[in-house]
Amino acid sequence: MFTKSLAALGMALAFSTIAFAHDSAHEEKTVKIAAPWEITSFDLAISGYVIQKLEIMENLVDADENGVLRPGLATDWAASEDAMTWRFTLRNNVTFHDGTAFNAGTALTALTRAWKQPGVLSKAPIKSITAEDNVIIFEMEKAFAALPALLAHATTIIPAAASFDEAGAPVAFVGTGPFKVSAYTPPQSIDLERYDNYWGKKAKIAKAGYLAAGRAETRALLAETGDANLVFTFDPAGFNGLQAVDSVETIAVPIPRVVTLKVNAGHAFFADPKARQALSLAINRQAIATSITRFPEAAASQLFPPALNSWHNTDLPKLEYDMEKAKMLLAELGWQKGEDGILVKNGERFAIQLRTFPDRPELPLIATVLQASWKEIGIELDVSVANYSQIPAGHQDGSLHVALYARNYGLTPDPIGTVLQDFAAGGGDWGAMGWENAQVAQALEEIAAKGDVEKRAKNIALVSSIIQEELPLIPITWYQHTASIDANLEDVIIDPLQRSYGLSTMRWKK
Amino acid sequence: MYKKLIAALLKRGLQALIVALIVGLVSFAMMQALPGDAAFRIAAGRYGYDLMDAAAAEAVRQELGLDRHWSLQLFDWLKALAQFNLGESFIYRGSVSEKIAVQLGHTLTLSLSALFVSILIAFPIGIYTGLNPNGWADKFFLQLSIFVRAIPPFAVGLTLVLIFSVHLKLFPVAGFRSFHHLILPAFTLGIGMAAVSNRVIRDSVLEAMHSDWQLFSRIKGLPSGLTLRAHVLRNAALPSVTYIGVQMAYLIEGVVIIETLFAWPGIGHALIHAIFGRDIAMVQGTALTLGLIYVGLNLVIDFLCSFIDPRSAKS
């Protein structure tokens, strides 16, 4: 009797495997993409990133993989001399996926909505947005050269009217892009089909699928088994493991995101730049880069990575690693070693808290490394791994000591928008804290306002050298955007600015 | 039979009520107790930290009325709960119940198939080891059960994926498109549950085999096979099925972890994200639904037990 039930178990298993031959043949293979970011809702302010990357919706202004702006839904744009008004002329005979026409009306409603919601537009000094037959006019409160770059951002993509119900709540993803949505199962996956009357060059692949896989291990396995042909963002160990898999080609692209340490310069311990320099000297960036991120070249020598080309200042002195010098600097500031090895100054122990979060797996690891290395120079670090909202909250109420996070300067092709937020007067939630520098503030204003190249370069060099000297933010490593591509996929472009997965250009090898 | 129906329903109904109340209070307490400012957390959850800042947090504070006194918020909170209105998800800008409805189906399929797998594995092993106590199989499966119990579920999952997806290329690694995707997550959970339930089944079979009525059934002339089928299995089934009721808690926990590993779009997975993003309305909604699934599955177990042993309804 008992053997019968065992046989039944075996048979059930065998049946289920034969019936589903794994790679069932069908006409043209679907390109399956896997990435960590979920599509949680139809609200573009939240899931706009993925919709832009999947090329379902498009911006007025587009950008190529080197960050050079090019016409998108706007054929051309120009600013008045005083850069106070901008005019964007729209492309005509463009249709949305549901057949409705793309015109100034739809563009205006989309841009005003993006302006009202939190996003890059809300930070720009815009006075008004109006439309005149097929031209969109922006009136600015003060000269602002970087507006076109902002209009290339994911939160300013243009949805069709049908994407919203009468009450204005987002209910669908209908755009003008080369791919339209064939199925959407929130929050995990979305299936795409080629949109045949797309205004630009038609995509070569007919069907594509996107799967959000939260765990890095899962993504590595998806890549290895070929369940996903294009997989983004690996953990170091997973990426390293994939090198050995020949059916997959692994790529690492330096991107303008930096793992950096935010120091509260307003706090007594860190007010003096020497203290911040001491902290920086005690960080072995080379060891962290090679052992944790596995990219030795990712060790940050300054805040702005090479991927930001003009902002990367090649003649700045590199950040060194010198424990003795760090101890010497702290001694100069009057810190003496207590019995338990922790520095003490007029009765106060040098015990601080570092706040970080686990969404990016390498952050807690780097925090543990900092904890151990700072212990050697007499600083006791308590590491709190919690939700990332506790960092801006700590900035607002001044309770923050030190915070570790990854700051993205590639939000827009021209990083001035983000840099302005971080280092202008009063610092920023994700930028400097309790640190003021008139020269830097002035230089940033000028970069944002005027366009002429030669003055802009001088200002950028000034800003980067002051930051390197005073270290309001202590950079640790630069980011490498990792991806794996199925061996029989061709012309796949990995965009460092992460604006597109390159679905419209890639194709299957013959 | 009718009276038993009412008794079971009443008992489980009361339990569902207590669960709802506890979940409501705990998640509300969590919202108050979380360090830092609720508005900041929610804004961070919504817009991602590249774009989030104090202004966005302020907008959220007004929108959700987070600056009111906590007792007011608690009153609205429980009133909404009473009307089964789980409220709006802070982060996803849609009603929680709508989000859950979509994802509930996936969790139920996963839980039930995991349960089926655990029964499929645990009963044959439990019966065989129960019939031959202290034999090689008994000792082997005891060690195996201890070993599997000591491994966290995600490690079990990963091993299965390694063997069946990577090396044997039989099943997909993650996702949920077809029945095909269900097998590995269901087996991961099922094996975890079977590791314990097979020992419970073994003990009940052993006890049944040493009972007076088993001996008398043999003495009155019935061969061992017939005695096993007619008497032993049914009597052994009772404690085993009741234990499966207890194991439901393990199933619900396992679902939360396995869905994250296999990118399975169930409410367990949504719960993890809700807790990460501190989306309290979603936390409460998913926790409540998971709790009610547990209560529902236990109601099924109650009927199964009263069907097997009518006496249990009386005692």
Place this chain on the structure above:
Amino acid sequence: MTLLSVKNLYVFIEDKQVDLLGPISFSLELGENLTIMGETGAGKSLIAQAILGSLPTGLKSRGDILLKGEAIDNLSPKKRAALWGDIITALPQEPWLSLDPLMRSGQQVAETHRYFKSYNWKEAKKQTEQQFKKLDLSDTAQKRPFQLSGGMAQRVAFAAATAGDAELLLADEPTKGLDSHRHDKILSLLKAIPQKGDSLLTITHDLDLAYALGGKIIILKNGKIVEEGITHTVLSSPKASYTQALCAANPSSWPPLSSCTISSKENILVQSEKLRIGRNKIAFIKGLDFCLKAGESLAISGPSGIGKTSLLDTIIGSIKPMGGTLTRAEHIGKWEIQKLYQDPPTAFPPLISLKDNFKAVTKKHKMAWDQLLQLLENVELDASILERRPSNVSGGELQRLSFIRALIAKPKILLADEPTSRLDLITQETCLNLLKKLCREENIGIILVTHNQHIAEKWAHNHIDLNQFCV
């Protein structure tokens, strides 16, 4: 034709090579019945288990057992089991526990019919119905074991055991704990077996049953045969001293009680008028008047299930009477009504040593330990017995220990709920005499509940038969 012949049968503990039983030799013809008697714990049940081949693990038998001339003692367990129900069958000692708790009684009998005679279910049900009618179990086929009384369970077990029409029925203590009414019922069933041409082997310590069954008898003492022969001759003129003691111990042959009334009124311990007793609103005794004086004994008898135990619970105060009055003398202290239980092993905490238990009781009632040792000597119990756990002490010794344990609390009233129904005659006699001696010496009033009319009339000063007060 000899159905069963047993030669030099021994039963021994396998790893310690200690003989528990033997040598036993006897033979049994078809249509004949044989009774095996002896004190409890002498290993009588082991003989039946040896013949069946169902000895508990750790015990083995040697010597030859021939069934219709062929040896079955060396058969493989599987072949031995094939004989069960077909040729040899057995009536279980605890019928209530031997029925599958989840299956309807009728079905448990029908499945045997179906297996042996390969009927279909309909036919098997019909057969069972007929069998139940004969055993006046007409409407119990649908009931499950927990809905049956002790007697009904026994008859269902009987029906199931004999469904296979086996030629030899082994009955192990069939009348243990039965009241007289059910005693006669099972007796008639057992007598029918030899009349039908099959053979019956009964193991009992009930002398009246042995006498009623007739046939041949074997008397066992310490696992050895002390006397054997035709039942009537052996029991009417026993030769072996042990058999003589056994016959003398039978309550029916006790001398009537010499009358010694205790007149004075003032030491009345407990009295009742028009007492109504029942549980959860159903009264089953009403209008009961009785009175108990110090040093006096009162016997209460009646069929099982009539409410004897509820009466004792009312006297001790754990349940309230439903009507009438029950007055206890004020001077009776909190612990001064003590209870003695029917099944001695269940009266002691099973997992600790007796010494542990007695230490606590003596400490509670402030009795010196050597005073307790003195009490043990009076009842010829060796102090070393206290080191053991209740499970490995004989029923008789345990009952005497429970008397002593009750005395530690210096009780004024003792309530004994069928204390000796599970003991063999000799142990029963010694225990009851000891009980009376202790009560007289300590001037304790005792109420003895029994279903044995002889004991009730010949042991106690006065006797109440609850049948008259039954609702």
Place this chain on the structure above:
Amino acid sequence: MIFFASYSPLKLYRKIGLSRSIGLGLLSIIIISTVIGPDLVGHDPAKQDLLHARQMPNAVHLLGTDHLGRDMAARLLSGARLSLSLGILSLVTAAFLGISLGIIAAWFGTWTDRFLTSFADAILALPGLLLVLILMASAPGSWWLLYIGISLTLWVEFFRYTRQRSRIILAHPSVDASKNLGLSNYFILTRHIFPELRNGLFTISAFGIASAITAIAALGFVSVGIRPPMAEWGLMMTQLLPYWREAPFLILQPIICLVLTILSLHLSVGGFHKK
């Protein structure tokens, strides 16, 4: 001490069979190494050596180094201290809570029993991990909340087992006899109930520690676990998981430690029922 009051050490010794002696031997090794801790190996569990991370076991590092170059043997030993203390502490609390409530429910019966059982069912309905998850999210990394949360998940199993067995024991006539003889409730507890419960409770405890530690691992999996640099077996299982391909021996070590612990508990309790 109640447990052993009725079981003198001499009898315990005579009773040791082969499986029990292996179990107790293993258990004593684990306890001794936990007490001595990292200085048994002479490495500081928090000292990092990034350039020599994920090393195979070698002369210097007996069990190799983890992903930050810290000595695995030292981390396992100091992890043992935290895991076992957390496991045992939450187990003892859960046992105390579960057993006392179980006995109370069995002893008083009727409405207390019904209330406690439905309360236990309600707690069971709220999956333990979820409870701990919510608690931990509000105070990340706090050791106490983790301990409370895990005890809350474990106590129900003790409660159900104790209540069910106690009901059977209390219905036994020997308890009625003891009560009639005026013996105290303490006697009934220690002489009637505990000897009966002991073996069953040991088995539940053995598996209880396993579920406590795997719960911490699960918490680590969803990044809500203990703060760095504390070493803990459950957390190590999660942290070393990504390296399953390049250094599989790393993740196996905490798992094997846990298996040995449970096995030793199981064996020393006489896990093999000799029915």
